[in-house]
Each structure stands twice: as C-alpha cells, then as structure tokens.
Amino acid sequence: MKLTQIAEILHAQCLTGEIPSQVEVRTACGSDMMSDVLAATQQKDVLLTGLVNPQVVKTADMLDVRCIVFVRNKRPDADLIALAQERGVIVLCTSEKLFEACGLLYAAGLRGTGAAI
C-alpha cells in the first residue's frame, strides 16, 4: 500500500511536507506504549499512536519505521516535527481514534507485524 493511500483513508494531514508518492508500506502497529512497540521484533513500516513526545520519533527511528500516524487529532509541536524531519520519519495526523484508524487500514490491506503478507 502506498503511504499516500493511508493519508487518504485516514483523511490525514502530513506535517512533514509532501508525502513521497513512491513510499510503499506493508506492516503497522498501534500502541501508546513505546516499550511494547520496541518488543515486537518484526519490521513495521507505520506506527499509529496517541502518544506525543520526542521518544515516539526516536522509537520510530530505532525501528526504521517510515511513518508515524498521530491519532485523535494529537498535534505534535514544532520541535517534534523538526526531529522527525531530521530522522527522515514522515508524520501524519488524523482525527480518527487509534482503534478506528487501525481498523480502517487493516480493512484496506495493511497488516500487523504478527502476520506475513
């Protein structure tokens, strides 16, 4: 699935400029606990979370996550966005709640880290 499709499905706004149209993603996870995100060894391309602090970006960076989706209209500050840009992580923002956002993306074909595609 292209990242641009994810933005469309979630009616999400990109806070780090244009979404690169060629970026493909296959796996995602949703959690507000970064330790749990770090515990899953499988590659994840998208991280959906309602937690907004710099450690979300750093966690994403450590795991080579391509895109963070902040749910529930959570708005990161300029410092967080600058950090994400520096680390090459794309940041989206949606008004959907975590459960709904995950469900919408799952229905569209994105999978969790437990299932091989």
Next chain:
Amino acid sequence: MTNDALHLHYTVERDNFTAAGEASSNVKRILKQIGMPPEVVRKVAIAMYEGEINMVIHANGGEIDVDVSPQEIRMVLRDVGPGIPDVNKAMQEGYSTAPDSIRSLGFGAGMGLPNMKKYTDTMEIETTLGVGTTITMTVRV
C-alpha cells in the same frame, strides 16, 4: 569496514527524558555508515535505546561505552543509581517499578530489560543496591 576497532563514549544526562536516545541514535548512524549489516544495527540500536531510557528513568543517568569490532559490538552501560533489588523479577516481561509519570510518557511497561536481552547475544547485569548497575551486552556481527 576496516579491521580497526572503534570506541565510542557517551554520557547520559539524568532526568533529561527529552534528550534520552541521542547516544543510541548516534551509534546507529555510525554503524550504518561503516557498513554493519542492517539486522546488527537494528539489534544494537534497540538494546542500547532501552538501556539509555532505563538510565534516565531509574538511575540518574550514567555512562555508555561502545566497542565496535568486525566480530561484535559490545555495549557497557554504567550507572551510579539505586541498583536493581531483584534482577530475576526485573527480567520478567511486564514487571516494572517505573512511576505512572513515566508510563504516561510511553515507557515503564516492564519490557526494558527483557527487550535488551532479546535483541542481544549476551547480556550480563552486575548490580549492587545503593551503588549502581553495570550492564554489558554484546551483539555478534
């Protein structure tokens, strides 16, 4: 990469949650630059990041030394914090002594030490109550 060993040293500041993770990020970048396999880079980055967060949450910061050789990456995390009262408990997934203030920041799920063990080939914990903790981890290349 060359056969020369590389030594890196970092100071982790106490109570600076915002800055936590800078050392791990730096190590990740360097390992990538010298051409370490992506899976090795990933393991080192995650294990060290969890360790760094632990040092900020529990131990008033500390010092990290990283030795990189063509065979392995060795990380030594030293702190002069309170020590770990029960290492076996601390190694159980889900066991945490972190306060709610830390959980609200997305950490303290009781996965720190188990994650560090999971992502490394060896991990040794030396801890003395009231003196501090030294954790040595290696990841083979």
